[in-house]
Amino acid sequence: MFEVELENITKSYGSESVLDGMNLRFERGRFSVVLGSPVSGKSVLMRLIMGLESPDRGRILFRGQDVTNQPAGIRNFGYVPQSFALYPHYRVFDNIAYPLVLAKKTSGLRARVEKIAKKLRIDHLLSKYPNQLSGGEKQRVALARGMIKDSSVFILDDPLVGLDFKLRESLFVDLRDMLSEVEGSVIYSTSDPLETLALADDVFVLDDRRIIESGSLDQLYEEPQQARTLQILGVPPANFISGELTGRICRTPLGQCEIEANEETSAQRPVRIGIRPEDVCFQDLAPSFLLGDGRVLLREDLGAETLLYFEAAGLRFIGFWSNGEAAPIQKDEFKFGIDPGSLHVFDTNSGRRIGITKSAGALV
């Protein structure tokens, strides 16, 4: 049984359609991340699940029960809204305890607040007021408040947006730990691919008013079925080149290769080819690879790794090298290659994956 299900959900504001016939199923005990661009309607979706908005059409189920018409108070899900506000005149303790006080569930209140505060490393701040806290501490208080309820579902609406890099990094760990602590399901929205990679068990890609693809993080990362998924799920973003597929022969600006298509096609067909930055090779180039001559545009130093931005065949690429100092390409012009087995091939018109490529080798 699924923890939360959305069936055929449609939502508009006036003439603007935000969600259109959306179907979604969240599994129990999982960290589910809804990934979409900043204006894709993620917050509306989160508010619908919470019960703070009603859909125009469709049903919302909780453990198989229709809760579409239940108000938020009855559904009783934990919630961390995107722009959280702490009560300035309440101490941290009372801010965290508020959802339990509101629900009149105050037995063992102190112990529960202390437990969750300890988990989020804010137990030393319980008697302070919000204006005495740093931004990161406030964020932790908001997380504690959103997750203190006796609930099995916790909705987190882009809770780390706008935070410092290092702070987000430490909250990744805290958030994952929270999931095991509360023994519930987390439904989390973000537009950030790094957050998605760090946190998700399951990913739901929201694009053009519906979920275009969902599955386990590894599944969507390794073998995305939609070009859009490859485009937004990955850091740095994948490279795309256009090509043509005739039978099994794929022609690209970097030469041609053979792919094993999962759909038969004899006519010439335009394709988009995705290449992950980590699949761009700078050494040990095999003759079977797609090969190119690159010219460096920028070396981005990640400390432990280097991102190489370069130009080849009139196109821009990003490559990844897992060493900060000994970048393989000290010269500004270099050779690179791509194993055809690592290509992601999509139909240009539908955006759907059509090829599972095979290292059949580049054809001259």
Next chain:
Amino acid sequence: MAGVELSDISKSFGNFTAVKNVSLRFPERTTTCLLGPSGCGKTTLLRIIAGLEEPTSGAVLIGGKEVTGWPARRRDIAMVFQYPVIYRGLSVFENIALPLREQKLSKGELTSRVEDAIALLGLERSLNLDPERFDNGTRQRVAFARAVARRSSIILFDEPITNVDPESKFRLKQDLKKITERVRQTIIYVTHDQNEAMTLADQIVLLKDGEVLQQDAPRQVYNHPKQMFGGWFLGSPGMSFLEHPFDPGQGGRLQSDLFPFPVRIADAHRVSGSNQATLRLGIRPEHLRVLTSPEPDSVQGTVLRKFRGVAGQYLVAVKLSKHLVWAKVRHELGKNLGETVWLRCRPEAVTIFDEQDQAVSSALLKDSPEARPASQIADSK
């Protein structure tokens, strides 16, 4: 062109001290990144340089001349803000040209400056579009062009790519690098993002709680942090730290759960503090090799957490007998990692920190008969 100098600058807001006794030099035609977490005082410093904020004490010098107390408009500084500024109702060209209209430039000079900036930022194809409809990334490129076209001696950037979508970030980083390389004005850039700082800066100024912790070339800050904070702050994740009691009476020897063999501090006399001190060994994730079976010189550990990061790599938190350390593994290996792994690390890759969290300028060595002669290693250091 002119360099900038801050001499003993402090700034308080009520009883909160945002900046404490900061003295810094920003050499002419170089790019300096002020790097640190929220609240470290980096934006306050930038605003003091711009003349948008008065220091409580201390002096600001531009091109050797004291300008403390001068209004912003007299300082010949262009500034780019976190939220891109677009003037409504004006074309892209006019948005870039607006500050130049106040200067007495010939029409030809004005046009050529604006066109140069448009070319530098690749805005040619956006010229006839309405800038109000641009996404934040393109708006910010217009703001960059406006700052470049002014040809002021100094350009200040205040977290200019924080509020753009992830896809635009990559484009803007390339544009910023071009600006730092080709324009060669004195650039001061505020960020909390270590990657931006490492990529764009000639020098990084690392700040915490209103004080300067370190001022060095980017790789120097990364490879040789002066405090534990720098080791943790730079890198994603940053260093893991292992705490060990240390008795200088033992000839610098200590046991760490990071190594199956005893290790030794090359110059133990450099460790300050009491006789019974606590040391911290800092190790970067990329200096740990994760192995799926025991190999010589490796230690066994348990994988407690595993998540994915940049380029599909896995970050793993490994529990050794006493400490938790982070390591990175490529995605092919990471996917198949079990609970038990073995870690191998060269002692020389460790940075040693003393009780005051300060880096000790001494190497950690393997202490065993088959180790290289200590003198050899000490020389190469």
